[in-house]
Amino acid sequence: MTNITSSIHEKLWTNAKFLGFDASFDEASVVVFGVPFDGTTSNRPGTRFSTSAMRPESYGLETYSPLLDLDTGDVAIADMGEVSLNLGNTQLVLNQIQAVVADVLSANKKPLMIGGEHLVSLPALKAVYEKYPDVHIIHLDAHTDLADMLSGEKYSHGTFMRRAYEFLGEGRIYQFGLRSGCREEFNIPGVYQEKFDITTTGEIIKQLSGKNVYVTIDVDVLDPSIMPGTGTLEAGGITYRQLEKFFLELKNSDMNIVGADIVELSPPYDNSGSSTATACKILREISLILANK
Numbered sequence: 012m013t014n015i016t017s018s019i020h021e022k023l024w025t026n027a028k029f030l031g032f033d034a035s036f037d038e039a040s041v042v043v044f045g046v047p048f049d050g051t052t053s054n055r056p057g058t059r060f061s062t063s064a065m066r067p068e069s070y071g072l073e074t075y076s077p078l079l080d081l082d083t084g085d086v087a088i089a090d091m092g093e094v095s096l097n098l099g100n101t102q103l104v105l106n107q108i109q110a111v112v113a114d115v116l117s118a119n120k121k122p123l124m125i126g127g128e129h130l131v132s133l134p135a136l137k138a139v140y141e142k143y144p145d146v147h148i149i150h151l152d153a154h155t156d157l158a159d160m161l162s163g164e165k166y167s168h169g170t171f172m173r174r175a176y177e178f179l180g181e182g183r184i185y186q187f188g189l190r191s192g193c194r195e196e197f198n199i200p201g202v203y204q205e206k207f208d209i210t211t212t213g214e215i216i217k218q219l220s221g222k223n224v225y226v227t228i229d230v231d232v233l234d235p236s237i238m239p240g241t242g243t244l245e246a247g248g249i250t251y252r253q254l255e256k257f258f259l260e261l262k263n264s265d266m267n268i269v270g271a272d273i274v275e276l277s278p279p280y281d282n283s284g285s286s287t288a289t290a291c292k293i294l295r296e297i298s299l300i301l302a303n304k
């Protein structure tokens with residue numbers, strides 16, 4: 012009986028990890044964790060349910076990526092589960108996320124954070140900036156997220172990049188796939204912006220050779236026809252194949268990618284599960300890129 016019980020327990024525990032990311036924290040080069048926070052979402056909430064939907068959905072994925080010719084079975088990735096967050100208190104949540112990312116970085120590992128809404132990237136960027144003051148940001152999104160205020164809030168998923176800009180300064184932020192924002196957000200000095208497409212990622216990635224880079228991907232950069240499971244839909248997005256071109260550029264680059272995040276998946280808005288499956292595939296590809304760079 013003891014053996015049967017322990018074997019069931021082991022099986023359940025293994026299944027609790029994203030795509031069998033079962034390395035321990037100490038063994039891992041990449042540390043995956045969820046931050047289920049959607050407290051400042053301006054339109055439709057639900058991103059707090061992203062990782063709880065992604066883990067079971069990830070069992071449908073192979074560990075091998077035909078695109079990258081890399082396999083998660085060949086690298087050490089830890090899925091640490093969800094960060095325990097005091098969801099009613101935004102400032103406390105931000106501090107908690109910053110502490111976790113700082114901890115991962117101080118262990119010389121790469122954080123791969125799953126949101127949650129996009130505000131969760133701000134404390135991650137602060138922690139990354141503290142370790143790498145020269146860090147550059149590659150940001151894929153339908154929205155600039157450069158508003159100074161949103162719904163009366165300085166700290167919101169629509170303002171997080173403006174807050175980051177305040178400490179990063181000019182020449183550090185590279186945005187792609189943009190198709191929404193107020194006029195001012197498209198005229199911020201020293202922020203690179205490609206509207207509607209991601210055709211210039213390759214050129215920018217070459218320019219950033221040798222630099223420390225953090226990558227943040229809002230899944231709404233994809234067209235709503237393939238990513239309906241998100242809170243702030245914006246027509247005119249890119250295709251998954253365009254995203255794959257970007258993944259290959261990252262894999263083949265000479266940048267030092269110090270961490271990444273994938274945010275704004277909101278499973279309740281896509282009952283087909285397709286959006287969640289797509290987000291899982293993005294997570295597999297980014298984790299493989301991080302683990303091999």
Ligand SMILES: [Mn+2]
Pocket residue numbers: 152153154229231232243275
């Ligand atoms: Mn967005």
